[in-house]
Amino acid sequence: MPPADYSVRGSVAAITFSNPPMNTMAHALRVALRERLQQAFADPAVRAVVLIGAGRAFCAGAEIREFDSPLSVASPNLRELIALIESSAKPVVAAIHGFAMGGGLEFAMGCHYRVAAPAAQLALPEVKLGLLPGAGGTQRLPRALGAERALGMIVSGDPIEARSAAGTALVDAVVEGDLLDGAIAFAEALLAQNRPLRRLRDLAVNVANPGFFARERERLAAAHRGLPAPVKCVDAVEAAARLAFDEGVKFERRCFDELLAGGESKALRHAFFGERAVTKIPGIPEDTRIREIRSAAVVGAGTMGGGIAMAFANAGIPVKLLEANPEALDKGMAAIRRNYAATVARGKLTQAEMDKRIARISTTLAYTALRDADIAIEAVFEDLQVKKQVFTVLDDVMKADAILATNTSTLDVDAIAASTTRPQAVIGTHFFSPANVMRLLEIVRGAKTSNETLASVMKLAKMLGKTGVVSGVCDGFIGNRMVERYLQQAFFLLDEGALPQQVDRALQDWGMAMGPFAMSDLAGNDIGWHIRKRRAIERPEFAYSKIPDRLCELGRFGQKTGSGFYRYETGSRAPVPDPVVDKLIEDYRAEARITPRTIADGEIVERCIFALINEGARILEEGIALRAVDIDIVYLAGYGFPRYRGGPMFFADTVGLGNVIAAMEKYRKGYHGECWTPATLLAKLCAEDKAFT
Numbered sequence: 001m002p003p004a005d006y007s008v009r010g011s012v013a014a015i016t017f018s019n020p021p022m023n024t025m026a027h028a029l030r031v032a033l034r035e036r037l038q039q040a041f042a043d044p045a046v047r048a049v050v051l052i053g054a055g056r057a058f059c060a061g062a063e064i065r066e067f068d069s070p071l072s073v074a075s076p077n078l079r080e081l082i083a084l085i086e087s088s089a090k091p092v093v094a095a096i097h098g099f100a101m102g103g104g105l106e107f108a109m110g111c112h113y114r115v116a117a118p119a120a121q122l123a124l125p126e127v128k129l130g131l132l133p134g135a136g137g138t139q140r141l142p143r144a145l146g147a148e149r150a151l152g153m154i155v156s157g158d159p160i161e162a163r164s165a166a167g168t169a170l171v172d173a174v175v176e177g178d179l180l181d182g183a184i185a186f187a188e189a190l191l192a193q194n195r196p197l198r199r200l201r202d203l204a205v206n207v208a209n210p211g212f213f214a215r216e217r218e219r220l221a222a223a224h225r226g227l228p229a230p231v232k233c234v235d236a237v238e239a240a241a242r243l244a245f246d247e248g249v250k251f252e253r254r255c256f257d258e259l260l261a262g263g264e265s266k267a268l269r270h271a272f273f274g275e276r277a278v279t280k281i282p283g284i285p286e287d288t289r290i291r292e293i294r295s296a297a298v299v300g301a302g303t304m305g306g307g308i309a310m311a312f313a314n315a316g317i318p319v320k321l322l323e324a325n326p327e328a329l330d331k332g333m334a335a336i337r338r339n340y341a342a343t344v345a346r347g348k349l350t351q352a353e354m355d356k357r358i359a360r361i362s363t364t365l366a367y368t369a370l371r372d373a374d375i376a377i378e379a380v381f382e383d384l385q386v387k388k389q390v391f392t393v394l395d396d397v398m399k400a401d402a403i404l405a406t407n408t409s410t411l412d413v414d415a416i417a418a419s420t421t422r423p424q425a426v427i428g429t430h431f432f433s434p435a436n437v438m439r440l441l442e443i444v445r446g447a448k449t450s451n452e453t454l455a456s457v458m459k460l461a462k463m464l465g466k467t468g469v470v471s472g473v474c475d476g477f478i479g480n481r482m483v484e485r486y487l488q489q490a491f492f493l494l495d496e497g498a499l500p501q502q503v504d505r506a507l508q509d510w511g512m513a514m515g516p517f518a519m520s521d522l523a524g525n526d527i528g529w530h531i532r533k534r535r536a537i538e539r540p541e542f543a544y545s546k547i548p549d550r551l552c553e554l555g556r557f558g559q560k561t562g563s564g565f566y567r568y569e570t571g572s573r574a575p576v577p578d579p580v581v582d583k584l585i586e587d588y589r590a591e592a593r594i595t596p597r598t599i600a601d602g603e604i605v606e607r608c609i610f611a612l613i614n615e616g617a618r619i620l621e622e623g624i625a626l627r628a629v630d631i632d633i634v635y636l637a638g639y640g641f642p643r644y645r646g647g648p649m650f651f652a653d654t655v656g657l658g659n660v661i662a663a664m665e666k667y668r669k670g671y672h673g674e675c676w677t678p679a680t681l682l683a684k685l686c687a688e689d690k691a692f693t
């Protein structure tokens with residue numbers, strides 16, 4: 001199919017444009033559209049024009065492959081195409097099906113009229129990349145929908161269905177049957193009724209409530225700390241109401257350029273492209289055979305096993321859950337039911353849907369019942385011997401081409417694989433708790449894991465709605481290995497003079513979804529305690545504050561015991577600072593003869609975040625992570641790292657690696673300064689004036 005096909009029916013020209021799969025506005029398409037539009041305007045037989053997308057969509061917006069390349073702005077740009085349509089003496093009708101997103105919707109709004117399939121999705125999602133619509137979208141949409149509704153769409157970036165805008169100037173008619181036929185009939189009717197050309201730019205902006213802009217600005221500034229785009233969207237929509245159209249467009253352009261050059265949008269674009277980049281694994285050919293996962297087995301119905309079974313059930317995949325004894329199985333199923341029931345109680349799931357999902361989970365005590373599953377995921381106790389036994393049995397009973405996966409957080413996947421006769425089919429699937437909710441899935445590739453197993457599990461991640469990131473084998477993989485260094489600093493800060501609530505607030509103000517102490521209380525302080533006991537034997541050089549151990553000795557494991565670094569009221573997850581903890585910290589400092597000092601928030605943030613970066617650099621130099629962006633996506637999807645800072649490695653680049661190293665040198669002179677030796681890769685990149693991303 002050529003980029004734009006031209007045909008004439010009666011007195012209406014139909015331009016069917018195509019850039020599969022989503023008709024994004026690549027430069028070649030814009031050139032073809034200009035040619036076809038000029039042809040139609042010059043064709044004496046043609047009195048009206050219909051624009052329709054081929055295939056699945058009208059147009060999904062800018063071509064991301066051209067982002068940041070000269071082609072993205074090469075003539076004709078989108079604004080020039082829209083100007084061409086608006087200057088036409090013949091009416092142009094956009095016929096919208098599938099999606100009209102971003103630049104695609106701006107293009108449609110440049111047409112004189114729009115007709116749409118009822119369920120077509122219309123959106124201006126630029127805010128999700130830290131931008132605003134830059135081709136008149138903030139000026140035309142308020143003229144079509146009124147300022148309030150338009151701003152709602154622009155600041156959320158979320159789509160609306162065409163039928164919900166029927167009768168507004170955004171959707172002049174909803175077409176139930178064949179869209180092209182309907183659009184041509186609409187154009188014929190325009191001609192028959194001699195309807196005037198209507199340009200959105202000529203309409204007035206309806207503002208129902210004058211206090212609206214100020215209120216929205218305040219609300220959005222509070223809701224999106226650190227992100228300028230949402231408030232800029234308000235400014236631009238207000239400009240549409242305040243200024244003449246051409247002035248408003250200029251104002252929009254200035255806002256767009258400012259946002260495009262700003263760090264937040266760069267970080268959000270890094271995150272957006274990163275999520276796509278991590279799905280591509282170097283060295284794995286496109287045509288690698290993918291094993292379809294139509295059914296699954298989960299061994300162990302504890303916290304993780306239950307959540308993993310729910311993740312499968314939620315994705316429509318039947319799953320068998322195996323336990324060591326009937327009591328544990330009943331307990332596991334009861335927890336699953338409770339979890340689903342809570343979601344139903346919150347109105348997020350219907351009872352009927354809950355029943356369907358639960359029906360996809362069957363239980364068993366017999367390994368032979370798992371035989372036909374395409375994948376078995378082991379989630380038993382974190383004990384190498386127990387896991388090896390489970391894998392030996394799985395290897396024995398599972399069908400020959402089944403994948404065997406382990407949910408271990410710290411154990412050696414290669415050692416587990418060695419207990420089977422099919423190490424090529426063994427892989428780590430490191431889910432995060434709660435496994436049915438958390439988006440991140442670390443996919444741990446063992447020394448012998450085959451391309452086919454890896455590619456199949458990457459595909460499975462997508463089916464489960466997870467962000468799969470590949471990690472090599474090491475203690476803690478990417479995410480937890482780094483978080484250990486982050487927590488190490490957070491704990492040292494307590495020794496030196498800070499309190500948990502100060503550290504948490506400093507990091508939350510900086511943008512982390514949750515501070516390290518609230519996070520530890522949520523995950524369970526006993527997990528780290530257990531690991532530190534092992535460390536004392538395996539890696540005695542790994543220094544720790546003693547404060548978290550003292551806390552655990554009191555049984556303060558966090559939310560699950562009602563107290564940890566904070567205390568928790570019954571039934572509440574809100575951390576309440578606890579004088580008992582303050583006293584424990586003070587006593588420890590006295591005992592260790594540490595004179596506490598006042599610690600600035602800036603130091604807290606630098607020490608915790610730079611510790612993450614330094615360990616990230618080691619993970620990269622060891623080849624545990626394939627690329628810096630994989631580390632960033634782990635932190636964005638699994639650890640509440642602020643998206644507008646792009647992830648730890650991207651953030652390091654924005655700070656400048658020289659500045660990161662200089663700060664580390666400064667901390668090297670302080671408390672437990674031995675932690676601050678810069679990673680070889682960090683020092684090397686800095687010396688070569690290079691960056692991680």
Ligand code: NAD
Pocket residue numbers: 299300301302303304305322323324328379380381382383386390407408409410430431432433523
């Ligand atoms: P858990 O103690 O809640 O559950 C383990 C379950 O396995 C128990 O129900 C137990 O009865 C069952 N089990 C033990 N041996 C078994 C056997 N031989 N056969 C069948 N069932 C057996 O533990 P969990 O928190 O769900 O952790 C499970 C695994 O997931 C561990 O490897 C852990 O390191 C890992 N993990 C845990 C988390 C977390 O946050 N809890 C996060 C990621 C990974």
